[in-house]
Amino acid sequence: MRLTNHLVCLHHRDKQVRLALNALSVVDDNECVEGLLVCELCNTQYPILDGVPILVRDLVRYASNRGAIYGSWLLGSKTPEMKNFLRDFASRLNPDLVSNDRYEEDGYWFAPYKWTQYDYTYDDHFLKLLKRDTKPTELYNKIIGQVPVRSEGLALDLGCSMGYTTLQLSQKYSYAIGIDLSFSFVKEARKRMSEANIRNSEFCVADSIDLPFGAMKFDLILVVNLLELVEPTRLLSSIHGLLKPHAEAVFADPYDYNREPKPKIQFDGRTFRTLLCNSGFEIFEKSKKAESFIPWILKIANRSYLFYFVDLIRVRKISKHR
Numbered sequence: 001m002r003l004t005n006h007l008v009c010l011h012h013r014d015k016q017v018r019l020a021l022n023a024l025s026v027v028d029d030n031e032c033v034e035g036l037l038v039c040e041l042c043n044t045q046y047p048i049l050d051g052v053p054i055l056v057r058d059l060v061r062y063a064s065n066r067g068a069i070y071g072s073w074l075l076g077s078k079t080p081e082m083k084n085f086l087r088d089f090a091s092r093l094n095p096d097l098v099s100n101d102r103y104e105e106d107g108y109w110f111a112p113y114k115w116t117q118y119d120y121t122y123d124d125h126f127l128k129l130l131k132r133d134t135k136p137t138e139l140y141n142k143i144i145g146q147v148p149v150r151s152e153g154l155a156l157d158l159g160c161s162m163g164y165t166t167l168q169l170s171q172k173y174s175y176a177i178g179i180d181l182s183f184s185f186v187k188e189a190r191k192r193m194s195e196a197n198i199r200n201s202e203f204c205v206a207d208s209i210d211l212p213f214g215a216m217k218f219d220l221i222l223v224v225n226l227l228e229l230v231e232p233t234r235l236l237s238s239i240h241g242l243l244k245p246h247a248e249a250v251f252a253d254p255y256d257y258n259r260e261p262k263p264k265i266q267f268d269g270r271t272f273r274t275l276l277c278n279s280g281f282e283i284f285e286k287s288k289k290a291e292s293f294i295p296w297i298l299k300i301a302n303r304s305y306l307f308y309f310v311d312l313i314r315v316r317k318i319s320k321h322r
Ligand SMILES: C[S@@+](CC[C@H](N)C(=O)[O-])C[C@H]1O[C@@H](n2cnc3c(N)ncnc32)[C@H](O)[C@@H]1O
Pocket: 103, 113, 158, 159, 160, 161, 162, 179, 180, 181, 182, 185, 206, 207, 208, 209, 223, 224, 225, 226, 229, 230
C-alpha cells in the first residue's frame, strides 16, 4: 500500500478527500521523487520534494522557518513547474521571519539524533564508562518490545525524527507511517528505510496536531519524546480521533521543560496520567502502578551528552473525547 492511499486533504479531513499526484511528477524506480499532491475538491497543492511529501497547512510559514532548506528545494528542483511553484510562494516569504529550524540538517539536533538512532559505536567514551550496558537505542527497543504484533494493523509514529521506531514498528504491523515536522529528519528516515529495503513503511512531513489522515484509522499511535513540543490537550484530542475504538497509544517522555520557549502547561508522570484519564484513555495496569525510568542518551558534542530517564505509558482509547 502506498502512502498516498492514506493521505487526505487537511482542509477536508471529514470528507476524507484523497489527494491525486499531478501529471508532471518526476518518478524514479516507481517512486515519486518530485511532484504535487493535489486536492480534487479545493485544489490545494502539497509538494513532494526529494521524495518527501510535505503535508502542512501553511507552506509559506513552514518554508520561512527553514530558509536554508527552502534554498535547497529551489536549487534542487527538477522541473520548471516545481521551480515556478516554489518561486510563487517565495514572494510571500517575510525576510524578517526567515530562520533555520533547530531540527533541520544544519540545526543543533541533526547530529545528536543521527548518533542516537543509528550511528553510535560501542567504543564510544561515555558508553564504555557506564557500568550498566546502556545503549542509546535501548529506549526505542524497550518501547517496541512492549507493542504487540498486529500483522493486519496500521501504525503511526508522531515526531518520528529519523524513523528508528517507525521502521521497528513496520516489523510488527502491516504498515507503519512516521511523521515529523523536520524535512531533513524525514529525508534521513526515508534513506534508512530504503537502505534497509523496508517496503511497508513511509514517512511524510506533517504537524502532529494537524494531521492529513481520516478519523479512526490507526491501530497504534506512538508518541516518543514529543510532549514538550506540542500543545498536549490538542495532541491527545488528535490522537483520540485518529485511533480506532479501543486501539492503543504509547507515550514515552522525560518531561523535560528545561527549554525555550517554555510551554505554558508542564506535566510530570502523575499529572500526565491524570490528563490521559480525562482525555478518553484508559491506562494499562502496568503503567498505572508506577512511573518507569528508562535510560536514553543523546550525544550533543564530542565530549557532551544528554542522559535522560524516560517514563513509558501504554493506554487504550475508551470513549469519546469530551
Ligand atoms: C525530542 S525529538 C524526539 C524524536 C523521536 N521521537 C525520538 O524519540 O527519538 C522531537 C521530534 O518531534 C519533531 N516535532 C516537533 N514538533 C512537532 C510537531 N508539531 N509535529 C510533528 N513533529 C514535531 C521534531 O522535529 C523532532 O524530530
